[in-house]
Amino acid sequence: MMDNNKPIFPELNADDSGATEIESLCMNCHSNGITRLLLTKIPFYKDVIVMSFSCDECGFHNNELQSGAPVSEKGIRVHLKVVEPRDLNRQVVKSDYTAVKIPELDLEISSQSQKGEITTVEGIIDRVIKGLNQDQIVRRISHPEEAEKIDNFIERLKALKDLKDPFNLIVEDISGNSFIENPFAPQVDKNCKIEYFSRDKEQNHQVGIFTQDEIVENEDSAILKPIQEGEFPLENFEGEILQFHTNCPGCNAPCETNMKMTNIPHFKEVIIMATVCDVCGLRTNEVKSGGGIEPKGLHIEIDVNGKEDFSRDVLKSETCDLSIPQLDLEVGPNALGGRFTTVEGLITAVRDQLSDRKNSHIFGDSINKDSKENFEKFLKKFDEILEGKLPITIVMDDPAGNSYVQSLSEADQPDEYLRITHYERSFEQNEELGLNQMKTENYE
Template structure:
């Protein structure tokens, strides 16, 4: 029996590997004996494989030693290193901002510019903004009694700095909380997920040579950086009549499964790569779309006015760089949310409803807030009215800086009276996200 077959058989026997957090059930975890680095006796490490909503799969580990009482915890991403690094900039202006969940990978640097404070990469951490501040204060307070006896001046300065840190929790004035992670696997919670977060800015960037060395992508003696790999292999080959299949992991339960990939020509649009995954273990189905013709010279903004239930059956292509809006519901999806999708208008609305309601474990159970749960349920009910065709007159707006998104024009080749298409010039920030500002296509050899 092959290794993949053994993995799949184990997954089918034991169920999904990564499970949603369910407040009503005890989370399954694995216990292993491990060495305590404090007293060098045997302690216990507990591992829990779980999902963080609107983020990814993670491994949470907790160590405790019954001999000396030492305790420790850590979080690791269960996914690969992302194609680009990420900078998360949060303006902390209210008490609820202190309660936002924060995932810090072991390559993330955390800083608070107003205090000129920066914490270098350490072990992975799952906490809140307030928890990060508390851990920083605890770290500064270590060895303070000894320091006061040996170096009173330094100890006094540290006490003064700790006082400034503690005042951050009182929110006398807003402050900036920054996370810079070259691996792209850090995260700050958006409390109003699927809507734009006015207090959080997410910037993705291309790693430099030193960062790629730090992550182990390049050897230590490398002298030249690498560019993100372009998906040109499928374009160069003549694969229009062939379906490629490769092994991957289920995006829902992470069990081994097969992914099918095919090049498709969309009428009146362009060629795209569609990847479809069906998991035999949990039954999850997923598809992802990649542009087969690269980034367009201009971005595109498409607005469809739903005036008839038949509009729900229009084909819709949302690339992984595209944002979506429904102004009548005050819904705004940030660019890249839900990934690339080739579906229908009804299908994309169903995906949004599923992500927000049915697949969000934090709106159920005793620990959920009734106000948040009621708002989410009310919003999902309004979405269902559109999906069922009972509510019309709303607008579906796709905004894609890469120009690789599309909504079917049922009047083609004539203009569609219910749809407007606008091509626009990208600004600097949009080009930066797409990696175009540093791209040199002429005289690059010199």
């Protein structure tokens, strides 16, 4: 029986592995072997399920690793330009659903053709070379012309590692669980571009996501019935605190989430959600817009010159990018999520997330001494900002238009330290918000 006081995915512990053993069929000799399951958390990565099978009869064994983390709301596309040897050593996290492309060679490794792994850019190239070399001895005898073409292609792959010419590596993951290391973190990575995209219907089915209409065939006999229009009027939710069961985003243990709809003066209605986990102690607060996507995007700049500027109310939506030019720092929308706080609270949240050693890729075992010292100096700049010694400008860019910053003027118009502009979204921004897909579906 599982201990309710322990996380479902605990940290690695040599004294207590927590592995579960199950007797199962050997696919090699059809005798009974042993499968061992271990649910654990890999530092600086995510929750995983480690599976190991061994058969004493024939000696067959097999190991496999699967993600235990939920599928992200959006897919991710990472475009890296490889220009120097350091780029070849960048860590790459690939899930089962990751497709890898190198346009210069017209090379594509399709999704679900390889198991998830933690590797490097050079490791990806070496794995392709190894796969192509696997049957070359036989192929040179039976199909010499094809073998020669493959040999030439292998030489082109090896030439990539010499970096005589820069090349591009594109990692696209519909599950959103892939990652390429930024060796300049927390500064902006100029050679790497990250995009988030909404999955289409077929991609949702690939990762096991189906709409309620697709699951429910017979509405009368369904356990989960669709909510009918007008069945729960909006007025019924205003002022009420709703509670529902969920899983902790930290340890995946069952917990409760409280949800309340509230109105921000001079802005709109928002939904505030708070989760407290009794197992690992994690507390999260998240804010989502209750009014849908605005017709135009929103660009906000706030000058923070001293402690008096820290009291402004700030709503950062889950689609809002945040940057601080003076620190050469950019924070994507998924890093902080949606939150309603103050300018001081926003700066503190950025600092705390950067210094979170449990969940950050920055504090890996392989980090060198100079990089660690530079990062510690970077974190000290946040102390100077919070003490009012270092003026900064906070730039918020929200293509959905659902972010807000309080004005300190009496007329509630932007004051001298607050600049707000609206803009037309690009095609790519509409695609990230799922608007292009919605238009296509409506047209069909």
